[in-house]
Amino acid sequence: MKYPIPSDTAASQARASDPQNSAWVSANAGSGKTHVLAQRVIRLLLNGTDPSKILCLTYTRAAAANMSN
Template identity: 50%
Template sequence: MNIAAPDSSFEAPAYLARLNDEQRLAVVHGDGKVATPLLVIAGAGSGKTNTLAHRVAHLVVKGADPRRILLMTFSRRAASEMAKRVERIAGEVLGRDAAIIADALAWAGTFHGIGARLLRDYAE
């Protein structure tokens, strides 16, 4: 990952403490303003999935409606793992309400699954 240097005045929430500086910046990207696109490029095992799960949980903690979050992966296994991670991370912050988040992630799945759902929903 390669994004702007961390702001030394930024104090990360406790649930982001396990992330490195670049991962943390990706998670909080756009806080307090209109978010611009962010592309994360990193090698295998570098924490991209963990960073994305933290990003989704962070958005929900900050008030985003989980029904408006689109979370796509390549495999069903990865989609299931991603939803579990989001629920676990959100659970650290929200407690019992975290289960609601996992249920509300209606747009989490594979590229093919989400595409098929859109075709079914909007077929004429």
């Protein structure tokens, strides 16, 4: 069963994924941090940012594997 994302969470994720904003994302496991980061990178690439200018950091191998896919 999928649960809907609360509107305040969706709004926060949208703000954090916007490259025009600075963002510090800290949340529990499974809350969508890596998804937000991926959305941010996609927006940067679609806006013409050179991929060599993008740095993504994570503290876990699982998140690193998820980001590399």
